[in-house]
Amino acid sequence: MTLPILSIIGSYLIGSISFSVLFAKWLRGIDIRQHGSGNAxxxxxxxxxxxxxxFCVLLLDALKGISAVLLGYLVSDASWVAVVCGIAAIAGxxxxxxxRFRGGKGIATTIGVLAVLAFWAALSASVFAILTIVWKRYVSLGSLVFAFLTPVFIWLYKYDSSIFLGSVLLCLFAFFAxxxxxxxxxxxxENRLGSSKGGEARVR
Known part of the structure; x- marks a missing residue:
């Protein structure tokens, strides 16, 4: 039981690496949480x-989720360990x-987690999420569509019950965030993708 617990703790620590904060500090010498929407x-x-x-932040945040789930699968054959590791990464x-416990909303990391746990369900939900963003130009709305539909597809595709329950919890995480x-x-x-205000791209 020690390895699963350590993997969950490790996943939280992986998730706690805020690439948005780090990139802003390295490139501009600023705390990104004090600019724009305040979201990391x-x-x-x-x-x-x-x-x-x-793009780099999006990719790296998704990789956090992927790494956490793979770590869970590495230490245990029980799918619930991988699910909890994924949840821990998103919590991180x-x-x-x-x-200081001030991070982002976890969608990119959630995508990484669900892409490993339930690839086809996540892919199906992503199609609807992308279409929503293209149609309405609200990234936040597309994120919510993805979070809501992934558990639906996981249920339809008959994935393991622990993966379904984990995806429902991740959906609640997303709506809360x-x-x-x-x-x-x-x-x-809500700000639309590509709109501008004060010379900055206004995107949620």
Missing amino acids: GATNTLRILGKGPA HNWPIFF HRNNIVKLMKGT
Whole structure:
């Protein structure tokens, strides 16, 4: 039992590496959580640092989730260990111990986690999420669509019950992290992809 516990702790620590904060510090000497939306994630990185750094942050954040799940599978054949490792990585991203527990919203890391746990379900949900972003130009809405539909597809594709339950928990994580965005979407005040204000790309 020791190895699974250590893998879960290690996954949280992996998730706690906030690449958005690190890139902003290295490239601009700033704390990205004090700029734009205040979120330490790829979308705010796009707004503040541009496309190149944002793509790197997106990829690296997703890799955190992938690494955590693979670590779980490495130490145990039980799928619940990989699921909990993935959840731990997302918790680390959202509440990183290295950065005073102020992180991002965890969508990129969630994508990485679900891509390993339930690839076809995550891919199916991603199609709808991307179409939503293209149609409405709300990244936050697309993220919520992905988080909501992935458990649906996991259930339809009959994945392991622990993966389904884990995906439901990740869905709740995503909706909680995006609670302010949900209010703005309902009020029609959410920023659209590609809109601008004050010379900065306004993207959620």
